[in-house]
Amino acid sequence: MEYTVHQLAKLSGVSGRTLRYYDEIGLLKPARMSSSGYRIYGGKEVDLLQQILFYRELDVSLEEITKIIHHPDFDLVPALQQHIQKLQDKHARLEQIISTVQKTIESKGGGISMSDHEKFEGFKQKMIDENEEKYGKEVRDKYGDQLMDDSNAKMMGLSEADYVRMNDIEKSFISELKKAYETGDPASAEAQKAVDLHRKWLAFTWPKYSKEAHAGLADMYVSDERFTAYYDQHIKGLTVFLRDAIYVYAGK
Template sequence: MEYTIKKISELAGISSRTLRFYDEIKLLKPARINSSGYRIYAQKEVDRLQQILVYRKLGLSLEDIKAIMDNPDFDEIKTLRSHYRALLIQQQQLSKLIDTVEKTLMTKEGAGSMTNIEKFEGLKRERVRKNEDQYGTESRTLYGTDQVTDSNQKMLNMNQEKFQAFEELEEAIFVQLKKAMNTKNVSSIESQKLARMHKEWLSYTWTTYSTKAHVGLVNLYLADPRFVLYYDNRVGQGGTQFLKDAVIHFTNK
């Protein structure tokens, strides 16, 4: 079956202008141009558009989507399974978040009360949601959808004691980073303690640890102004750079 640009735009719920733009950037080319000069799309293009829209829902940029889908090693079945898992996790998170908001409203309106456990579960889901909103695209590009999804699930599975320890360690890292910066030496005892603490902090959510992934993360920190602000605002200018250098020294030992 073939579709005109108008028909496929209605089918997908996007504008014809968007489809023309996808054609211009060679993300989604029509199957052919008919004698009247109209773009015509076949089933292959419909399937590709579906994948593009799923990626967009997951927060990926058009540039990243094109790079992934044009990769000769692109595995459509494996990718769809990964998307399916990620969407199920998001569905569960959204459902639980809605439940938390409903109970909060009931509490505020005097119609019910939230237990500490319910409040704690809401905090975890909110942290995962915030991380996804702010850094989800970069994380999935760096580590892959499966690893990010598994990491999110690992956080959601934390009990209250472990989640509290995770957050306390994050605060302790800021304190240790200040101490390490005062030494002005990335090989100092304080600096290497900082790197070990950062590794331990990652282990709370990472399913597997590797020095390569650790270095990749701190390189991402320094390349992303949001991460630079996050660390430098807490410990002073140069904090993100020092953390990166300390981790690289630690992983090279």
């Protein structure tokens, strides 16, 4: 039996455009062309199309399918294993996303404002990842794996109520810090009060406090442009002022 595009299309459930496209990219060529230039497909092509659709169902790209179909000695198993890896990654990521969206929806019923919630759920993991990436090695070298792992765990375990309190404290901290900046003295009472709030704020994510780590963090603030940008957003030079105040606080 022979089929034109539309016939094969109806037979297989794909569109005519799809078949022309498959012809175009060399995935499925018609058996022959009629005298008037029509595409004519035969039984062999029907079978091939079945196989193509099978792999397509599995989310394999048409490029991969082309290799699979047209090279009988194609190394299928490793390719599929790699493919399954990607699928599983996607799967895990979706799971995470779904849970985040669910929490986001729930939070709309509760007292936590949307923007808080966004900042909370959306960036928690990201913060940990970035933290790990940028400072992980340094911190692990300096203070050991335990501290870093504990810190990450604590971050993940943060409740939303905690998060709200943490945010409140940070706001107080920023406002105190700005006031302190006016004095121009990192050792002033105002500055030290601000740093104390900073310490409390850190307590939410730090499993164990140490003056050395606090001072180390101050260095990071100054050297990392994202932190600098964040603090200098309020007043230019605030980051350096904060570092100096922490130095005093930590007795460095």
